[in-house]
Amino acid sequence: MTDREGAVGAETAGRWPATEAEAVAAQERIRAAADLTSPGPAPGEVRRIAGVDVAYDEESDLLVAAAVVLDADTLEVLEEVVHTGRSGFPYVPGLLAFRELPGVLAALERLRTPPEAVVCDGYGYAHPRRAGLAVHLGVLTGLPCFGVAKSPFVFDHTEPGPSRGDSSPLLDRGRTPPEVVGRALRTQAGVKPVFVSAGHGIGLDHACAHTLRLAPRYRLPETTRVADGLGRRALRELKAGRREPYGAAER
């Protein structure tokens, strides 16, 4: 129907990349299909915003992908869903999307409350090929997506100012000339900054504005906090349930 769905079909119709070389090639296409120039929706223009995260159990190979939708103004949790699956791609720096997205997409499809934007736990534009998690998810869903990461990955930055809202550029010095790919943003005074980057359909300025609004009290945005909590809780209960037949079953 729409162009965006066409792009989705192009990337999901075939098999999901099985090798690193295929994944890298797929990222080049994702990057080419992404909207990396739109300012995107400002905080006041978004009603429902989603957060996604994935929790893993290394030994059982199980994973739980969580998707939550919050009221962008009140931060009230409107809906929470999880999807259980198994990891089909290892964690490789730069290829995180191929490990996390299958589960995330499945979880997002279970949502009855359609979000207008999605916050990813990781990077978007700040990526070796400018095709991080948020760019990839945005192309696949057509939704504005941006990334909020907890560590600087392979990029450089200087310490942002001490106050909430202070920031400093996240720089890719592997390019000539060096390019600003994101922002180290202090969401709380006296706490380490988070690393924000644009994604598909939303620029860095609005991504940072959303991040600040979503983090009125803690370092990380509520979207990722809620999704993270839901995911690990569901994974715990899943593991407990699997052991139950051998242990003290209820009744």
Place this chain on the structure above:
DNA sequence: GCGACAG
């Protein structure tokens, strides 16, 4: 070749 390396 070695180290670094979102989650």
Place this chain on the structure above:
DNA sequence: ATCTTGTCGC
């Protein structure tokens, strides 16, 4: 990501 207790502070 996950392994992990207590501890300092509001």
